Amino acid sequence: MTERDIAAAPDTSRLTPVELRTYRAALRGEVLPDDEPGLASLLARDILFPNTHEPGTYVPAPSRYLETQLTDAVLKALTGVTAALAAVPAHVRELEAEQQRYHYSPSPVGTLLLRTVPEVNAETIRTIQSAESEILTAQPGHRKPQVLKGALPRDLQAAQRGVTVRTIYRTNGRSNPTQRDWVATMTRAGAQVRTLGEDFLRLIIVDRKHAFFEVYGDDGTVQPAAAWYTQDRGVCAVLAAHFWQQWERADPWLPGETDSGAAKDDGDTKTTKIQRTIVRGIVAGKSHRQIGENLGLSERTVTAQVSKLREALGLETVPQLTFWWATSPERLLP
Structure with missing residues (x-):
């Protein structure tokens, strides 16, 4: 039984409007044709019985019997729903296996x-x-x-x-x-x-x-x-x-x-805080202009600071400066 089947299943605990109309006609003793709407289901559920003395008319089941009949109908429907619910986990595992078979990997977005x-x-x-x-x-x-x-x-x-x-x-x-x-x-x-x-x-x-x-x-x-x-x-x-x-x-x-x-900024370091920030920018691949924009300095000021640091360290090129920086404990200073 599918979810659609469950949703579409009739409510067997009560008569439908069509069945109720036919049931009332039977109570009035009317002669009903075999194809009277709702008659077949009322007979199948033993809610009406053919009147053997008056063909074409029908007699109702006793009220105490009606309760048993309607309850049994509901229990049968519940049995089907219960079986369908019990089958859900196994069916989900089957679908998961199909996903794995086709290497499907969901990518939740949000x-x-x-x-x-x-x-x-x-x-x-x-x-x-x-x-x-x-x-x-x-x-x-x-x-x-x-x-x-x-x-x-x-x-x-x-x-x-x-x-x-x-x-x-x-x-x-x-x-x-x-x-x-x-x-x-x-x-x-x-x-x-x-x-x-x-x-x-x-x-x-x-x-x-x-x-x-x-x-x-x-x-x-x-x-x-x-x-x-x-x-x-x-x-x-x-x-x-x-x-x-x-x-x-x-x-x-x-x-x-x-x-x-770590180096201690005790006044004996070779770099200033601004120079360390500039060197970190150089190591990160930024140009002097980009470093200056980040620090609010002109490109000329950044270049001057780099030259000043190289001179203090006795280095001629920027690659030499970056190599020195990679091994210097001053890189650990803020």
Whole structure:
């Protein structure tokens, strides 16, 4: 019995208007032709019986018998519906097998705005707990100790069940004791962590099927309590590509490593903060003009800063400068 059959099945617990009209005619003793509308069903259900003394007329079943007949009819219908319901799971499995046979993979499309911190937390926890292969996380902001401690069991469980976990933090997070503890525990479980000394997009990507990312207001400011959640495979792919760009530029935070290897801005450094920002832009492939636009400086000022830094380091070319930067602890400064 299909869903359409169930919907179209007559209500056998009561007479139809046609049957009721014929039933009343029989009660009045009228002679009814064999093809009288509704007569055949009334006879089949033993609601009317032929009057053997007066051919063409019919007598009704006793009222106590009517209740039994109508109840039995309903029970038969319910039996059919119950059997149909019981068959649904097996039929669904058959359809799933057909999908697998033809390598069909649904791609849910849609983006949901999570407006509050509880909404964001509930959805991210649910998604991370169901992760099957990969969790990519970029956290540019300061994470409160209670947040890190609360997330550790969930993140650790994911890593221990074989999920690849990669996380990017800001460089200044290396001086956060709670963050160092999180990194030490997670890296021992196989997770990989890197740090980046510049702003980047906050996001979480799970299995390339789910993504959470920042919400920006009309004025361009980040809405800290909210997040976009999407299952659009195209959006997830773009965000994953963005993550990998940041990952390649970030510095590994090795197991057991603290902030002891980071340079201290104690007045003895060779670079200024603006020069470090400029060099990071160069390493990212940006032109002097683009770097200047981001910093609110002229292209000439950016070029002058690069020349000044090369002179201070005794370097002749920009490639030499980028090589020095790749090995210098000053890249870990903000």
